[in-house]
Amino acid sequence: MKSMDLFVAPDEEMIEIYRLSGHRYPAPLAYKKENEKIEATLILDGIHRWSAYKECGFKKIEAKHWKMEPVDYETNKIALLLEGARCNLKHGDRLSPRDKKQIARDIATSDTECIYTEEALAEKLGVIRQTVNTWISDIRARQKAGRDIIIIRLNRLGWTQDQIGEVVGLSRNRISEIVGNANFSEIDTLLSQGREMDYIARHYHMDIPFALFLHLEGRTDQEKFKELGWGLRTWDQWNFNECDERFGDDWPGRIPAQLVAHTLFYFTNPGDLVLDPMAGGGVVSDVCLVFERRCESFDLAARDNRLEIKYHYWNLKDKDWPTTKKPDLIFFDPPYYSKKPPPPCISSYSKEEYEKFFKGFFLLAHKNAKETTRIAFLNADWRDFQSTPALKEPQNNSITIFDYHRILSETGWKVTHRIECPLSSERMTGNEVQKMQDKRILGTVGRSLLIARRVV
Ligand SMILES: C[S@@+](CC[C@H](N)C(=O)[O-])C[C@H]1O[C@@H](n2cnc3c(N)ncnc32)[C@H](O)[C@@H]1O
Numbered sequence: 263m264k265s266m267d268l269f270v271a272p273d274e275e276m277i278e279i280y281r282l283s284g285h286r287y288p289a290p291l292a293y294k295k296e297n298e299k300i301e302a303t304l305i306l307d308g309i310h311r312w313s314a315y316k317e318c319g320f321k322k323i324e325a326k327h328w329k330m331e332p333v334d335y336e337t338n339k340i341a342l343l344l345e346g347a348r349c350n351l352k353h354g355d356r357l358s359p360r361d362k363k364q365i366a367r368d369i370a371t372s373d374t375e376c377i378y379t380e381e382a383l384a385e386k387l388g389v390i391r392q393t394v395n396t397w398i399s400d401i402r403a404r405q406k407a408g409r410d411i412i413i414i415r416l417n418r419l420g421w422t423q424d425q426i427g428e429v430v431g432l433s434r435n436r437i438s439e440i441v442g443n444a445n446f447s448e449i450d451t452l453l454s455q456g457r458e459m460d461y462i463a464r465h466y467h468m469d470i471p472f473a474l475f476l477h478l479e480g481r482t483d484q485e486k487f488k489e490l491g492w493g494l495r496t497w498d499q500w501n502f503n504e505c506d507e508r509f510g511d512d513w514p515g516r517i518p519a520q521l522v523a524h525t526l527f528y529f530t531n532p533g534d535l536v537l538d539p540m541a542g543g544g545v546v547s548d549v550c551l552v553f554e555r556r557c558e559s560f561d562l563a564a565r566d567n568r569l570e571i572k573y574h575y576w577n578l579k580d581k582d583w584p585t586t587k588k589p590d591l592i593f594f595d596p597p598y599y600s601k602k603p604p605p606p607c608i609s610s611y612s613k614e615e616y617e618k619f620f621k622g623f624f625l626l627a628h629k630n631a632k633e634t635t636r637i638a639f640l641n642a643d644w645r646d647f648q649s650t651p652a653l654k655e656p657q658n659n660s661i662t663i664f665d666y667h668r669i670l671s672e673t674g675w676k677v678t679h680r681i682e683c684p685l686s687s688e689r690m691t692g693n694e695v696q697k698m699q700d701k702r703i704l705g706t707v708g709r710s711l712l713i714a715r716r717v718v
Pocket of ligand 1: 510511513514515516517518539540541542543544545546560561562563574575576577595596597598606607608609
């Protein structure tokens with residue numbers, strides 16, 4: 263059986279309490295996952311109880327089943343999340359407000375038809391409706407964004423009227439009319455009446471970055487930083503503990519919008535074209551919209567609520583560049599080397615393939631770039647440090663920022679800046695840190711943004 267409690271990271275103290283109680287506690291709740299090559303039973307509720315059994319050496323335990331037949335995770339995700347939340351409400355306050363917020367956001371993201379109201383979620387999670395509203399209003403605003411808003415958004419990101427017409431199924435003339443007749447002058451009146459941005463976004467059925475774009479259009483970059491409440495970093499150390507949830511969707515590996523904004527501030531000008539080859543949750547295009555840069559985005563995961571992200575699968579044999587427009591900046595935030603996610607994600611590559619992939623990508627980018635194009639490449643050192651004292655770490659598998667520097671140099675790019683953008687270490691529990699200290703394990707929270715210019 264695998265641990266897959268849907269919300270909580272195991273808390274060592276809880277496990278200890280269960281362990282000491284001599285296993286006098288109800289069996290964990292589990293479900294069988296369908297479509298797996300190996301049949302897997304996953305824990306829906308009771309990760310601490312399961313861990314306590316495991317730590318005591320149990321190889322087999324009893325579990326209650328949510329449903330006897332195997333279930334497909336994707337189609338049952340909301341039901342599973344709600345069942346887990348319901349169980350957690352019954353046994354004390356195990357879900358922190360942060361966990362509940364994440365569940366509410368996960369459900370809202372999957373529930374594109376907006377079937378679950380804020381009231382319904384509030385009841386299931388044991389909080390008041392206003393709390394759910396502050397947690398999910400940005401997601402709901404994006405889901406309800408009207409067609410005209412999507413058209414104007416794509417237009418401001420630099421799409422031609424033909425390209426927009428093709429994805430929304432309207433004629434070029436109709437697109438031209440919609441773009442020409444757009445009028446949101448009431449926004450400033452609403453703001454002067456003290457209305458909040460999410461009220462305005464809801465009122466106009468628009469997403470929050472679009473409302474911010476309308477409000478800040480024509481201002482300088484410096485003024486935008488100030489209005490967004492972001493300090494403008496003057497030095498090459500950019501650490502931001504939290505992602506600004508107004509920008510981008512909840513997405514694995516989502517990066518802080520402030521990091522993107524600083525890159526645009528120092529390495530592009532308003533009106534420049536930014537290419538985001540692996541766009542994920544779309545934080546780069548949202549920031550480009552507000553900072554008035556054009557943007558072309560690609561990803562394996564194209565979806566209906568993000569029409570600006572076009573499907574493209576980059577692979578080891580790539581010869582084709584998916585666009586004819588030459589970018590001023592390529593903002594490249596690939597999945598970091600980890601060997602974990604399944605293919606076709608590039609993290610599943612071996613070290614040799616992973617390096618080869620970047621070599622191919624940078625060569626292709628060089629061929630399709632302007633003389634002045636820059637690459638902003640975000641990545642982190644990967645070392646085999648799990649459970650291994652620093653002196654005993656095997657080195658042959660590691661990939662560090664020096665390797666990326668080398669590959670860029672070999673493919674026609676000169677690294678001009680290295681900016682440190684560390685990840686937050688707050689996610690580690692006190693116990694984990696203690697274990698690492700005891701065993702002299704040196705973890706890594708470093709992450710670097712390399713800026714490279716094209717060598718002609
Ligand atoms: C680290 S995430 C990007 C996160 C994004 N910057 C954000 O803040 O939301 C990397 C993305 O690369 C995409 N990806 C991985 N392998 C890919 C491939 N071979 N071709 C296209 N996209 C790929 C994944 O789908 C994922 O969305």
